[in-house]
Amino acid sequence: MLSPYLMVSSSSSSSSSSTTHFRARIRETDRQSAAVAAHTTHLPPSGVSALSLCHHRLSTDSTPAASSRHGRRLYPIMAVLHYTLDFKLRAPADVSATVRGLQSIFQEQEMTENVHDSEGHGYLATFVGKNGRFAILRMHSHGLVTFDLQCLDGDDVAQVDNLLNALEKKLKALLDGNIQRIKRLPALIRGSDVDRYWPTADGRLMEYDIDEVVYEKDSAYQNIKILHSRQFGNMLILNGDVNLAESDLPYTQAIMGSGKEHYAGKEVLILGGGDGGILHEAILVQDCVPVLKKFAEQGRTFDYVINDLTAVPISTAPEEDSTWEFLRLILDLSIRVLRPGGKYFTQGNCVNLTDALSEYEKLLGRLSCKVDFSKEVVCVPSYMELWVFYTIWKK
Amino acid sequence: MLSPYLMVSSSSSSSSSSTTHFRARIRETDRQSAAVAAHTTHLPPSGVSALSLCHHRLSTDSTPAASSRHGRRLYPIMAVLHYTLDFKLRAPADVSATVRGLQSIFQEQEMTENVHDSEGHGYLATFVGKNGRFAILRMHSHGLVTFDLQCLDGDDVAQVDNLLNALEKKLKALLDGNIQRIKRLPALIRGSDVDRYWPTADGRLMEYDIDEVVYEKDSAYQNIKILHSRQFGNMLILNGDVNLAESDLPYTQAIMGSGKEHYAGKEVLILGGGDGGILHEAILVQDCVPVLKKFAEQGRTFDYVINDLTAVPISTAPEEDSTWEFLRLILDLSIRVLRPGGKYFTQGNCVNLTDALSEYEKLLGRLSCKVDFSKEVVCVPSYMELWVFYTIWKK
The missing domain is CATH 3.30.160.110 (Sirohaem synthase, central domain)
Incomplete structure (x- = not known):
């Protein structure tokens, strides 16, 4: 889970940074700790081309990462x-x-x-x-x-x-x-100082070329790590789960419709998108579910809803029912605030987790508003596995 | 090493399959066993767009793979x-x-x-x-x-x-x-029947989602395996080295200039490009070094030379000198048959193997003809590591 807060920014029609947001690959969510960040903005005319400009390094001076940076160790000590x-x-x-x-x-x-x-x-x-x-x-x-x-x-x-x-x-x-x-x-x-093993979503052993622990902290919600990979750059790891790296522009491109959308003058609702603190003008406000509910009650609608928060939980076990219900709530509200002809973009899961993906697709058939969807399989560099992205629209 | 033979096909201006060829990621080459496959062809007008059509499955009926296919085993036996x-x-x-x-x-x-x-x-x-x-x-x-x-x-x-x-x-x-x-x-x-561990070029442990051994044979030159990955499709593994998979269109795109070239009516010399037996009209002839020499002596030149064969050996140790000399020979001849304004494309190595890459770039400064180069880092899905591709031209 990215952030327990809602982010609302002042509308921006020029800042390229407002279009940048990375994935939140969530394996297990919990209704209680799961909270949503939402961000409303107008995208600049050159929405997609602006992406390459705003693929920020995570370890800018404004993040805690920079201050905790220590000398690189290429190899573990006492391992x-x-x-x-x-x-x-x-x-x-x-x-x-x-x-x-x-x-x-x-x-x-x-x-x-x-x-x-x-x-x-x-x-x-x-x-x-x-x-x-x-x-x-x-x-x-x-x-x-x-x-x-x-x-x-x-x-x-x-x-x-x-x-x-x-x-x-x-x-x-x-x-x-x-x-x-x-x-x-x-x-x-x-047992090395620098842990190089971060399994895929489908549980395979992967050794990353991690050479530095840039930042590590237990927040009230999760364990947060920024590790430096020689080839992928800084990587955000939440509760042991590789969330995004500096190499992962293909993720951002995929969740924005793979360059096929024209965002000029459109209204876009972004759920999540907070990782790396990239939304410059964002102000932390509150849990986004009430805000989504308010938008739905007011009849406020958007051309695009981009959900970069929870997508498909990794497990479909019964004890996870609350997660799926939570997902359904977010989806239902998101589709309600979507204009006819509008599009909802979200990331799904590892292409191998076919059960979880089917479960998600079944869920799409049980929304209060009828929807159709398409999916795209994308190679996100730091994931080391192929990832499914969804486009959903009102029938 | 892909093939000990030279392949020369009749010129083709319509077959889309003639433009398809995959990588040959070579870790160790040996002057004696190293031989080169060369293929001369005219590419169709829509060279790059044709790529998506010709990304063949390896296990077509015409390959030995199909006949040796056995029932899928999702898990190893007696491991x-x-x-x-x-x-x-x-x-x-x-x-x-x-x-x-x-x-x-x-x-x-x-x-x-x-x-x-x-x-x-x-x-x-x-x-x-x-x-x-x-x-x-x-x-x-x-x-x-x-x-x-x-x-x-x-x-x-x-x-x-x-x-x-x-x-x-x-x-x-x-x-x-x-x-x-x-x-x-x-x-x-x-010790499982299906070996899932194929390290990266820089020696990191990777577990692939291999679920089937499609084909395995020791040829006179190397061990050849075709293994099926759930997400990457069939993968060609030569001497334990992941060479290409069905998912790896980005490799082919990169080694053809990433969509920025206009191949219509151009003369192209392809070195290698034989993996998967994709060049339909290819005829096995002989070692390509003599042919390259003959072209050079005749003053025959090409708009593009695409070397999909050896690139940067993984080791720069002294005992590998012959490999580097062999590389220099191929490079020298290739540049000699390149027209002024022409381009030589090749794959390099894993982005982390900086010593090997520098060694290659030093080599470029020691050719008989002065050259300049640019490089691009590409995410090839089945490699699970970022790969460097070179574009080289006459100064």
Whole structure:
């Protein structure tokens, strides 16, 4: 959730910055903590072309980020590097021959071996080495050999590499003819100062090129982080969820209709759009639901409603019913204040979360006013997954 | 490397498919195995707009992919799921109190404990449980608690979740007030039939949404895989390197000049462009270096040279000198066959590999003909990292 407040600005017909607002990719919302920021403005004649001008850096002097900036650390301190090396075999291997063949490597590394009773699940040994090194060798009975090596960051990289290389080479020789795949992943960096792992909305492991914690705070509503990515620039992460980065102009373009709209002289209601404090003339006022209700009662209407706040919750589980109801309320009110022929833009969810997307589309069929919709799949750089955006209009 | 052969097609002024070619992101090339595919064609008048028509699926009936297609498996078989749960602390914790506090959890799970002598590097215990479960608990002396749990795929998910949840809850209580960060990553899937981990060019861990192995073969030159990604479609992976996917039209657009070129009636020399077997009228002939040399000797020139083959090798290590020399040869010949005012397009490398990119730019200053260049950073969906493309012209 972006902000617990409503933002209302003075109408602006010239400020390019008023057209900039980023995504609020929300995984879990809560009726109580969920509140909405709304912003009313007239967009400048060159609405879309102005976008490229107003793709602000988050860490301007006016944000808390700048003051908390510390020197860049390219690598973690006192972290554990966790290496894995796996051999997928065509058939189970000869355990005793393989184990015997590897012995000299562990002896050379002065590692203390401990063979465990795996309770019938293949061979399992652990090795304690110097400098806090710890290794696990498993030969699964179905034909998979896994090797783990945990080292402290700051350990001798050449020695660690030597161990892994020697092991890979030896296993290649010992298992020759029986190897289907060898997989040696980049080491997991665990417990570092700079956390580089931010999963996708559909729960996949992603390692970002984060090199700096620019800002971190627990607000009354959520955990707020600004992390610096070497390629994406500053990234806003809310409750562990990548929300936007400086690279993500395609997000803003998509939620404004992908350059196909003519905003000149149009009235636009923006829900959300507060991330990064980009709306220069915004004044914090109040929860936007009452304001939307007031607009609806007054019969006030808009050419465009852009909802950059909540969209499709990630879960459709029963305990989330209140979230979906909240969504429906916002949607219902938004469509009520939309002029005939007007358009409602919003972001949806990761393209893989088909259940959540269907649920949202079902919801669109249950609004008090009949609507139709179209969707577009967009590649937003820092998301590392494709994202669905909706255009909704009155039938 | 895409193909060891040269492709020469009959000139085509109407086939939209002749304009389609994907990237060849090469990490390591070898002078011996490196060979070049070249394709000469006239592009249709609507060169760029034709692109969207010719973004072929890789798995058409004419490719080997289709015949080897098997039923989709959404999840791996006989793999090991490796869970991690880490607590980064503000200060070292009370080891004996924490270990005592966790004991009941491991007892309930009927896990056999084994405390290891860590040789002065904190507390280290391993636990063997039922169904092949194996856990590691480490309390590092600098204030980091790491927990690993390896389970066989097919194990009782609820029980595994319960163990992790119970442990997280208990550790939260035991370490209350001393916790800086809790990190529970998506489980690593190790040894599965469908390998989902394909690192970026700069060596970061990425989990793709691969759900099917469409095709796999070791050719005389490299390992070739076509894997299906739920969101990116079919992906071509050469020697473990993500080369292109069905989602990657932005790549093709970038290497053709991002829609700013008018190809009507122009002569275009395409180096590479063979992936996916897209050039319908291509005929395999021979190594392209001699052909480039012949063109250069004949004084034959082109309006555009598009090199979709090797670009910037990932490593600048001395042993790769031959690769750089090979690159220089291709570049030199390509610039020689470029008309004054003509343009040479190529892909570069991941935006983070600044050393390799600088090395390439230095190379541009050492060609026999003086050149100037510009670059563009492009988000290619399946790469999950930003990619640099070059435009080079004669000074």
